[in-house]
Amino acid sequence: MTLKDIGEFGFIEKISRGCFIRSQNILKAIGDDAAAFTTKADEVILITTDMLVERVHFLRNTTSGFNLGYKSLAVNLSDIAAMGGTAKEAFVSIAIPEACPLEYLEDLYRGIKSLAAEFDINILGGDTTGSKTDLIINISVVGAVPEKEILYRHTAQPGDIIFSTGCLGDSRAGLQLILNKTVADSEELKALFNAHILPWPYLEEGRFLAHQGGVHAAIDVSDGLSSDLGHIIRESNAGARLYAEKIPVSKNLQKFCTRFDADPLEYALGGGEDYMLLCTISPDKADSVARDYLKKFGQPIYPIGEITDSGETELVFPDGRIKSVAPSGWNHFKIPASRLLFVH
Structure with a gap:
């Protein structure tokens, strides 16, 4: 089965199940023109994003969808970790070639959701579009950290x-x-x-x-x-x-x-x-x-x-x-x- 069989909105309906984990601070999840959530006044917002391109970062015919999805999210979460933050919300955008089986895509989202559930992270949206040849995945993660505790690269001191x-x-x-x-x-x-x-x-x-x-x-x-x-x-x-x-x-x-x-x-x-x-x-x-x-x-x-x-x-x-x-x-x-x- 491919996307042609169920269409874009049928695909979104399929992958949306299990994306919403935590209701705290969330005003609107998947289903509107944008997600809406609130933050604490004393927190700094962290945003990171990574794009993965078939034949550059992975070979789809030798990669399980689950592993690809899991690692696609993991690399973003690691960026939040490096700044001392807590990961909150994720947004998944994907460009899909016509020949990509629906089962592979569902397995990919299972990998993403599996890791998201480990850390209480909502998947609040993203975008889906077609691709001429290659599968492209872009994940963005929003995190937060108390302003006085944020970790940077530029603050190392001699003697550390x-x-x-x-x-x-x-x-x-x-x-x-x-x-x-x-x-x-x-x-x-x-x-x-x-x-x-x-x-x-x-x-x-x-x-x-x-x-x-x-x-x-x-x-x-x-x-x-x-x-x-x-x-x-x-x-x-x-x-x-x-x-x-x-x-x-x-x-x-x-x-x-x-x-x-x-x-x-x-x-x-x-x-x-x-x-x-x-x-x-x-x-x-x-x-x-x-x-x-x-x-x-x-x-x-x-x-x-x-x-x-x-x-x-x-x-x-x-x-x-x-x-x-x-x-x-x-x-x-x-x-x-x-x-x-x-x-x-």
């Missing part, structure tokens, strides 16, 4: 300790499995595969960090540690020193790199789409924030270096060697098309 909320490089390994058509024949490879296709947005963790005193700056690791840390130091007019032995690498990635003769540190520095949070914390608050984070989430937050005033990023090895680090992660306009597949 740099932390990551999790291990880095797993998603890149999962992508390599997909690109090389490698069968995930072990629990370790399955975990890496899932790290790439079903990333978890760190919304609760970002909100926790924003509420702590002494957390100065943050960003999500979407382009890779070296690139995203580079955004912080460039915007903050600062530098960074990373310690190679402190960069967290999972046992799954270590086993992958042993099996396929790869360097886990290279994967951690240059891999994108991990969606961990990087944050910088005042040195006098770092230990208490790390302790409270572990107590609340049952997982550590990893200190990996510090902010300097050097204007560049350097990597310190255990033997004392120091290497300058250049951004090596994701860049839409530089990376070959063969690298751009991101879901399976």
